[in-house]
Each structure stands twice: as structure tokens, then as C-alpha cells.
Amino acid sequence: MTALPSQPSTKKLGLVIDLDTCVGCHACAVSCKEWNTGGPAAPLTDLNPYGKDPDGVWFNRIHTYEVSQPELGPTAGQTVHLPRSCLHCESPDCVTVCPTGASYKRAEDGIVLIDEDKCIGCKLCSWACGYGAREYDQDAGVMKKCTLCVDRIYNENLKEEERQPSCVSTCPAGARHFGDLGDENSDVSKLVAERNGFDLMPELGYKPTNKYLPPRPKSGPTSSYRPLTIDKQETVDSRFLKWVDRLFSR
Amino acid sequence: MHPALSVILFTTASGTGYGLLMLLMILNLNGLLPTDRGLGMAGFAVGLTLVTGGLLASTFHLGHPERAWRAMSQWRTSWLSREGVAAIATYPLVLIFAAGWVIVGSTSGGWSLAGWLAIVLAAITVSATGMIYASLKTIPQWNNPLTVVNYLVLALAGGAVWLTSVGQLIGIDTNVLVLLTLLLLPISWALKYSYWTLVDKVPAQYDIGSATGLGGLGDVTLLEPPHTEPNFVQKEMGFTIARRHAKKLRRTAVIFAFVLPTALMVGVLMTSGGLATFLSVLALLSVSGGLLTERWLFFAEAVHVSMLFYGTQKA
Numbered sequence: 001m002t003a004l005p006s007q008p009s010t011k012k013l014g015l016v017i018d019l020d021t022c023v024g025c026h027a028c029a030v031s032c033k034e035w036n037t038g039g040p041a042a043p044l045t046d047l048n049p050y051g052k053d054p055d056g057v058w059f060n061r062i063h064t065y066e067v068s069q070p071e072l073g074p075t076a077g078q079t080v081h082l083p084r085s086c087l088h089c090e091s092p093d094c095v096t097v098c099p100t101g102a103s104y105k106r107a108e109d110g111i112v113l114i115d116e117d118k119c120i121g122c123k124l125c126s127w128a129c130g131y132g133a134r135e136y137d138q139d140a141g142v143m144k145k146c147t148l149c150v151d152r153i154y155n156e157n158l159k160e161e162e163r164q165p166s167c168v169s170t171c172p173a174g175a176r177h178f179g180d181l182g183d184e185n186s187d188v189s190k191l192v193a194e195r196n197g198f199d200l201m202p203e204l205g206y207k208p209t210n211k212y213l214p215p216r217p218k219s220g221p222t223s224s225y226r227p228l229t230i231d232k233q234e235t236v237d238s239r240f241l242k243w244v245d246r247l248f249s250r
Numbered sequence: 251m252h253p254a255l256s257v258i259l260f261t262t263a264s265g266t267g268y269g270l271l272m273l274l275m276i277l278n279l280n281g282l283l284p285t286d287r288g289l290g291m292a293g294f295a296v297g298l299t300l301v302t303g304g305l306l307a308s309t310f311h312l313g314h315p316e317r318a319w320r321a322m323s324q325w326r327t328s329w330l331s332r333e334g335v336a337a338i339a340t341y342p343l344v345l346i347f348a349a350g351w352v353i354v355g356s357t358s359g360g361w362s363l364a365g366w367l368a369i370v371l372a373a374i375t376v377s378a379t380g381m382i383y384a385s386l387k388t389i390p391q392w393n394n395p396l397t398v399v400n401y402l403v404l405a406l407a408g409g410a411v412w413l414t415s416v417g418q419l420i421g422i423d424t425n426v427l428v429l430l431t432l433l434l435l436p437i438s439w440a441l442k443y444s445y446w447t448l449v450d451k452v453p454a455q456y457d458i459g460s461a462t463g464l465g466g467l468g469d470v471t472l473l474e475p476p477h478t479e480p481n482f483v484q485k486e487m488g489f490t491i492a493r494r495h496a497k498k499l500r501r502t503a504v505i506f507a508f509v510l511p512t513a514l515m516v517g518v519l520m521t522s523g524g525l526a527t528f529l530s531v532l533a534l535l536s537v538s539g540g541l542l543t544e545r546w547l548f549f550a551e552a553v554h555v556s557m558l559f560y561g562t563q564k565a
């Protein structure tokens with residue numbers, strides 16, 4: 001059934017991603033691809049992987065933004081890396097628009113999944129997702145998306161400490177956290193409260209479960225700050241260096 | 251949004267087919283079209299062919315067309331599912347009414363009941379098509395009531411022109427049909443115009459700052475996308491057409507979908523015989539081309555909010 005659970009689940013499993021700590025290394029994206037291409041959604045097809053226009057299914061993508069503050073000067077601002085995967089929203093239209101019942105949200109823990117045996121590949125759910133989190137597998141003819149590593153987090157064949165999403169355990173910066181956001185006392189909920197965690201595009205009304213922690217404010221440029229410039233006239237003053245410069249400028 | 255040919259063909263052909271069938275039945279049930287066997291045969295054949303051709307085209311873009319029957323199951327929440335159910339339910343009713351008309355030669359009594367039900371279901375089907383798009387919050391341009399109204403009225407206008415041609419080719423008196431066309435074309439033109447005006451001036455509700463949540467820190471721009479080649483989301487959702495071209499194409503759509511067919515229909519009214527038939531067929535070709543252009547633009551002009559993550563500033 002693509003109706004959402006009648007009661008929002010009390011357990012809300014999700015990710016908390018720290019934009020202050022994320023260094024944009026893409027390790028989580030790679031480990032996600034690696035794990036899931038062997039998981040329930042396998043394979044994460046790559047088309048033309050070594051050709052000139054490679055195309056493939058990934059559940060996690062890292063965008064890098066520049067946040068500038070022109071009023072504080074041309075160099076004020078910061079670079080922010082933003083990993084983006086399914087947010088396992090609480091009231092997402094991606095589930096309700098599905099005509100076949102392939103898309104569903106689990107009542108027990110809030111995870112949003114796709115039953116690939118039912119999916120007809122109409123792509124409507126990807127249109128209804130505001131976060132670009134659903135990627136169509138052209139080869140398999142079905143829609144695919146982040147499973148919150150449902151095959152890891154409950155997997156009794158794994159050691160207790162490994163029952164974490166692949167992207168979380170891989171992150172070398174410790175920027176990704178996994179837990180129950182429905183439980184106020186969980187580590188992730190405390191982290192969100194402490195650091196003013198926020199939702200992506202809240203106006204859409206899908207109520208994402210995943211939260212993002214804002215980058216901490218950077219110290220602004222001081223008045224004595226001057227951007228580094230390479231000025232030939234200024235730096236090359238000896239005759240010898242000028243000769244070297246000429247020699248190598250040829 | 252990427253204007254997929256299969257979806258454009260589906261919405262225009264099925265829409266026109268349902269429009270034609272609705273008008274054929276409404277006019278007959280109100281005594282404005284004769285229960286003429288030839289007209290019945292040709293009208294239902296053309297209408298059902300358009301509808302079926304469109305529905306088949308719509309399955310071409312599915313990854314698993316053989317599972318299409320599953321799409322009937324989620325009518326409680328999904329407009330796509332509702333559309334499928336209504337489309338399938340319309341068939342037997344249209345066929346019963348057509349049987350009464352063509353085989354028995356009667357459209358009254360029980361036959362008329364089937365007819366009225368078929369009309370309602372056809373209208374529901376076309377509205378459900380519109381609702382698939384209108385219900386998407388992620389595409390602000392579509393997310394308004396004019397989208398559904400447009401789908402309905404354009405279906406009727408296209409259907410009216412096609413039915414007039416059919417009537418001309420069968421050789422019945424088409425004055426009622428021509429007058430109806432002359433009423434529907436300007437109405438649909440006006441509604442399409444208001445849709446475009448709305449789309450142009452609807453203020454952006456989403457921006458890159460709120461999408462990324464970084465807007466409070468300063469002006470957000472995309473420094474590096476996650477990958478070098480466009481992915482599925484960018485190819486499917488990222489298609490936009492330059493304003494300049496959109497303007498030109500809107501003009502083309504208006505000329506072929508509304509202006510030319512209206513003029514040609516006036517011509518049909520003033521001429522008779524072969525010339526009138528010829529003009530009505532020209533109107534049919536013109537309106538079909540115009541509607542295809544209009545539908546292509548409907549998709550091509552729509553901006554999806556997920557593009558904000560890829561650097562689009564507002565949606």
C-alpha cells in the first residue's frame with residue numbers, strides 16, 4: 001500500500017549529517033555504492049562507465065556550495081559540502097503518488113523503501129521527491145533509492161558495532177550519525193537539539209527525518225587582511241632573479 | 251522537466267479521444283446529434299482508437315510495461331492509479347452505449363444511462379491526468395487548479411475539432427459541431443493564456459538557500475556538482491527551455507491550436523461539400539500539431555525544485 005502509515009511511527013530512524021565536519025571527500029558516496037551494489041537494490045547499474053558520458057545509479061551524492069557574504073567583503077564566506085541522500089521523510093509524496101504499491105514507508109521504523117518486484121518504472125515517485133533522492137535504473141527498469149542500509153542495521157550476522165549504515169561507518173571525519181530521531185533521548189536527537197539541526201527545504205512539507213547540523217560560524221576577514229597576489233614587480237627585485245625569471249619565462 | 255514523447259503523445263491523443271467521445275455522447279443524448287449509424291461507427295472508432303493509442307503510448311516509457319496492471323491498485327492515494335482505473339472503467343460503458351447506438355439503433359433508456367456514466371468517467375479520467383501533474387508540490391508551475399481545467403478544456407476543444415472532421419467525412423450536418431468548436435476554441439485559448447500568465451508571474455516559492463538550509467549564512471551558489479556528467483535526476487528534472495524559445499513556441503502553439511482552427515471552422519461554416527470537408531481536416535491537423543506543441547511546452551517550461559541542489563537559484 002502506498003498510503004502512508006496511519007500513525008507516524010514512534011521510531012524514526014535516520015541520519016544526522018554535520019556540515020561543519022564534512023570535508024567533502026565523497027567516501028560515504030563510494031562506500032554506499034559499494035555496499036548497495038551487493039544489497040537488496042543490487043546492482044547499482046553503471047552505463048558506459050569508462051566512456052565519455054558515464055551514467056549510473058548512486059544513493060548518495062555530495063554537493064559543494066560556496067556561501068558568500070558580499071556585504072562583508074569579496075572574500076567573506078565559506079565552502080560547505082552537503083551530502084544528499086533520501087531523507088526518509090515523514091509525509092513524503094514520493095510514496096503516495098506510486099500507483100503500484102512498490103513505494104512504501106515502513107510503519108515500524110519510518111524507512112522509505114521500494115519493492116522492486118512491483119515497480120513498473122513509471123518514474124512518478126522521482127518527480128514527487130523534492131530532494132532528487134530517487135534514481136531510475138534504466139537497465140533494470142525500476143526505481144532505486146537509499147535503503148538506510150536496512151540490510152546492515154538489523155543484520156545479526158554483523159558485529160553489533162557494524163550495524164550502522166555503510167556511509168556512517170565509513171566517514172573518516174565522523175560527520176555522519178545514525179540513530180532514532182523519534183526518541184528525544186537518543187544521541188542523534190541530543191546532537192540535533194544541541195547544534196540546532198535543521199531540515200532541508202522545510203516549506204515542501206514532507207517533514208524529512210534526516211537532519212543537518214549547520215557549519216559553525218567562521219571568523220570573518222580582519223581589516224588588515226589582504227588577498228595574496230603574485231606581483232612580479234614587487235617580488236622580483238634582484239638582477240639575478242630577474243634573469244632567472246626571464247630564463248624561465250621563455 | 252524532460253518532455254518525453256510517449257507522455258506527450260499519450261496526454262494529447264487520449265485527451266482528444268476522450269473529448270471526442272464525451273461530446274459525441276453528450277450531443278446525442280441531448281438530441282443535438284442524430285443516432286446515425288455511420289456517425290456512431292466512425293465516431294466511436296476514431297475516439298476509441300485515439301484513447302487506446304494514447305494509453306499504449308503511455309506504457310512505452312515504463313521500465314516494466316508487463317506489470318502495468320499493478321498500477322490499478324493504489325487508487326486510494328495515487329492520481330496515476332485513479333487515472334488507470336477510470337480509463338479502464340470507461341471502456342465497457344462506452345462500448346455498451348456504442349452497441350446501443352450502432353447495433354440496436356437506440357440511445358435512450360438503459361443505453362442513455364451507460365452513456366451518461368461513460369461521460370462522467372471520461373471526464374474523471376482526463377481530470378485525473380491533470381491531477382497527476384497538478385498535485386506535484388515539487389513543480390510549482392503545475393501545482394495549481396488551472397492545470398486540470400486546461401487538460402479538460404483542451405481535451406474537449408481538440409475532440410470537438412476531430413468530431414467535426416468525422417462528421418464532415420461521414421457527410422452529416424455539422425453546424426452544431428462547428429458552432430461548439432467555435433465556442434470551445436476561444437475558451438481553451440483564454441484558459442491556456444491565463445495558465446501562461448500565472449506561470450510567468452507566480453513568485454518563486456523555493457530557493458537554493460532554503461533547499462540547502464544555508465541561506466541564513468549568506469548567498470549560496472553551487473561550487474562543485476557531485477559528478478561531472480548529468481545523472482538521472484538532472485536529465486529527467488533538469489530540462490528547461492530558454493525563455494526566448496518558449497515565447498516563440500507559445501506563439502506557434504496559439505496559432506496552430508487556436509487561431510488557425512478557429513478561422514478554418516468559420517470557413518467550414520461558410521462553405522459546403524468537399525471544400526468544407528477539406529477545411530475541417532486542415533483544422534484537425536492544425537489543432538493536433540498545436541496541442542502537441544502546447545504539451546511539449548507544458549513539460550519543457552516546468553522547473554523542478556530538486557534542481558536547486560544543482561545550482562538553480564529559484565523555483
Ligand code: SF4
Pocket residue numbers: 085086087088089092093094095112128129130131132133134145206
Ligand atoms: S527524500 Fe525524497 S525519496 Fe526520500 S522520503 Fe523524502 S521525498 Fe521520498
Ligand code: SF4
Pocket residue numbers: 097098099100101102103114118119120121122123124125126142143
Ligand atoms: S517508478 Fe516504481 S516506485 Fe516509483 S512510482 Fe512508479 S511504480 Fe512506484
Ligand code: SF4
Pocket residue numbers: 031032033035036059060085086145146147148149165166167168
Ligand atoms: S544509509 Fe546506506 S543506502 Fe543510504 S546513503 Fe548511507 S550507505 Fe547509502
